[in-house]
Amino acid sequence: MRVRSIPLGAFILGLFVAAYLGLTSVEVTQVNDKALHFLTFFVLTLTFYWILDTTRRRALNFTLLIVTFGLGLGSEGLQAFLPNGREFDLLDIAANVVGSLLAVGLCTIYHKRMLDRRRRAKGYGVMQQGEVGGDIEMGAQESGVTGEDLGEGSTDGDGHLTPSSGADEGVDGKK
Numbered sequence: 757m758r759v760r761s762i763p764l765g766a767f768i769l770g771l772f773v774a775a776y777l778g779l780t781s782v783e784v785t786q787v788n789d790k791a792l793h794f795l796t797f798f799v800l801t802l803t804f805y806w807i808l809d810t811t812r813r814r815a816l817n818f819t820l821l822i823v824t825f826g827l828g829l830g831s832e833g834l835q836a837f838l839p840n841g842r843e844f845d846l847l848d849i850a851a852n853v854v855g856s857l858l859a860v861g862l863c864t865i866y867h868k869r870m871l872d873r874r875r876r877a878k879g880y881g882v883m884q885q886g887e888v889g890g891d892i893e894m895g896a897q898e899s900g901v902t903g904e905d906l907g908e909g910s911t912d913g914d915g916h917l918t919p920s921s922g923a924d925e926g927v928d929g930k931k
Contacts (some may be wrong), residue, residue: 758809760809763805764807767804778831778842780840790793790848794851796852797823801863802862805859805867816924818861822850824860824927
């Protein structure tokens, strides 16, 4: 698991700006407080999601745990204890969580599409349910036709023919 430096730098910068605006007595009067919470956590979540180069599920879990719940809930809880003139507000928490969840949703959709494009470029395709060929992991071949259907004898692993092979075939599978 490697760390991407550009999203890390953007996250740290955003975190310092959010901490300064949220934990000091600075008031931003031109902007709606809830919109600022929403936008801040949208950006923090968007940058945090891409810090670790890991699986989609792991990135999702880390982001939800650390940013959405840790920072989203923790920042409002911290405001209640600091003497900065700010008060605990459940609507601020709701704006934090909604902004964060929207960013997580967009990131996971994009991440999934990115991985699908990468798989298609490598030639891996996703088999649709009911597609001819069945489940390859369960032993079915892609064409859906087994060697026995083609009149070829099957072997038991040691090179010996199994009873399902033709009686007039030799050891090498030829007549």
